[in-house]
Structure formats: structure tokens, C-alpha cells
Amino acid sequence: xxxxxxxxRRYSLALPEDMFAxxxxxxxNRGMTVVELLKTFIKIGFxxxxxxxxDNAALIIREGDxxxxxxxxx
Numbered sequence: 001x002x003x004x005x006x007x008x009r010r011y012s013l014a015l016p017e018d019m020f021a022x023x024x025x026x027x028x029n030r031g032m033t034v035v036e037l038l039k040t041f042i043k044i045g046f047x048x049x050x051x052x053x054x055d056n057a058a059l060i061i062r063e064g065d066x067x068x069x070x071x072x073x074x
């Protein structure tokens with residue numbers, strides 16, 4: 001169900017031209033809008049924060065038979 005204007009919050013974001021171009025290209029390649037892609041990135045970011053805050057969890061990237069742990073430094 002679509003949200004009403006009252007349920008949405010807006011945030012203006014200024015990005016370097018090259019980063020925005022990369023966003024546009026990635027969105028186009030995935031058949032998404034830039035806004036949809038940014039929302040996906042934000043959801044992934046929240047997941048990363050949850051993992052980072054849990055001492056019993058780790059963020060692992062697996063490529064083929066190789067794995068590496070992502071360690072966040074704050």
C-alpha cells in the first residue's frame with residue numbers, strides 16, 4: 001500500500017558527480033530507479049549495523065570458495 005505524503009520524510013542529498021553517475025548506471029543495469037537503489041542500500045546498511053552491534057555475529061562475503069570477514073572500524 002502506498003504511503004501518504006504525511007507518512008514520508010524527505011532528505012536532500014548532495015553527491016559528487018562521479019558517485020551519482022555510478023548510482024544511475026547501477027540502477028539502470030538493475031532495472032531500478034536511483035531512489036529504489038538508495039533505499040536498498042539503506043536497508044543493507046541497517047543490516048550491517050545490526051551485525052556490527054552483535055558480538056556473536058559476523059559479516060562474511062563469499063565469492064566462490066573464498067570467504068572474507070568484513071570488519072567495521074568506527
